[in-house]
Amino acid sequence: MYTIGQVANFLGVSRDTLKFYEEKELVKPKQNMGNGYRKYNHFDIYDITTVNFYREIDIEIKKIQELRKSKSIEGIHSLLEEKEQEVLQEIEYKKLLLKKLQIVKEDCEKIKQFLGQYIVKEMKPLEIKGEIEHFTAYDEYDTLKKNADSLKKAVTLTSLRRVISFNEEGMIEDKFIIVRKVEDPDEEIEGEILSHPKCIYTIMEDGRWSTGGKNIDHDVEASIRNVAIEKGYDLSGQVYINLLLTTYEDGLERVFLEIYAPIK
Template sequence: MYTVGQVANFLGVTRDTLKYYEEKELVKPKYDENGYRKYNQYDIHDVITTNFYRELDIEIKKIQEIRQSKSLADLEDVLVEKEAKIIEEMEYKKLLLRQISSVRENCSKIKLHLGKFTVKEMRPLEVKGEIADFTAYNEYEIIRNSTESLKKAVTLMSVRRVIHFDEEGKKEDRFIVVKEVEEGDKNLTGEVLAFPKCIYTVIENGRAVTGGKNIDNEVGERLLKIAQENGYKLLGIAYINILLTTYEEGLERVFVEMYSPISACSKRRIKRTEKFEAAQF
């Protein structure tokens, strides 16, 4: 027989927890001749079992019902339900981990490519829909329906701003919802965008940098200059993706990546270390 203090020490629970279990008649220790509660091996097993149910977040009332039921089926039903919920939570945690990994990758992109340019592939994207712009909040349902969304947050990682332009400037601008195409993916229903060669860069935007000024023309001019200096023929389109937003004195610093496809007949390859002029976008 064991005292309350010994059992609390054995099982790593508090005396108050044991007292609570006793009040709810989930464990019923005997009293010795001195009026002290004594736990036998069966009482300790009751505590262990109750702790397990509590770890599964089964409410006390349901535990009482399980204890009173003579049917294993009742217990199995509860465990099946909890198992399904835990599996769902595990899948969601995996999604959160992927989101964390993606944001960390974006941090690396910013450090590596901010203010620089290179030529790289734009990996295939399936177009799932279109919204008016980032501020079309009433249209965000298509983002939630077309992507793996978080419970409490809409992420814009799946939205691309598409700009059509020429030497005279921007001609058209729209916003598409996309999903990255995985290798071997056969369940594609929308248009797939893929370009083997693009001028790629990371640009800093936002009120902390531009004061809210539209920098589209400036970006376009620099892009055309880069292409001209390096013998590349632009296809007149750019895909822009928000990587990360941070803050400086309460104002947003928005980092975006841009892919601008180039023609296969372009003359030379841009070196990774070549930079834009000193002024950033």
């Protein structure tokens, strides 16, 4: 027979953990009614090591309590299969999360490199999943929820692209499209593919910290036109704007916009 201190010592668990197991009826040591001391036999040791094993593979206490009452080998196998599927799903989620983190790091590098700079760059293929008439068309956001690329249930704006159409007289249309990046050119696509091999590309800053809250649409259009005139580019009459990153300075938002203006 072993004392609680001896068991805690050679199994590497705390006294509180052993008391918790006892409260949950996962281990049932005999208790001396005279002095209240617990005595653990070798069957109790089996119980504790079994509970430790299941806790190590992240089986919740309720499931272990069910096991403690009765569970066939087939039942244990089924439980482990269920846990295996949970772990595989979590691994897939972590992979997606890692990819998302890497993309945001790349976006930070883009901002450092291209903020206020103008180059010619390809706008890589996007699949159009839907359209929102305007940013304030909240009743249409169910389409965004359905088609957005998201890790959890949070709806973000990273699946949106603002599309401004213009002519020599100015803006003629302003809408939002819901898109998905086409990772594999050979994959089967349901929606329309949007792609432009040559665009004037830049990153501009919006948000109250830099603009004082004023609308920068005119600045975007004017800067794109000036670059096109200077370089001799023939604009196609559209600008695609992607919300790249939002941060804060002195409590005011700094919004970085990635801009593609296709040229003919």
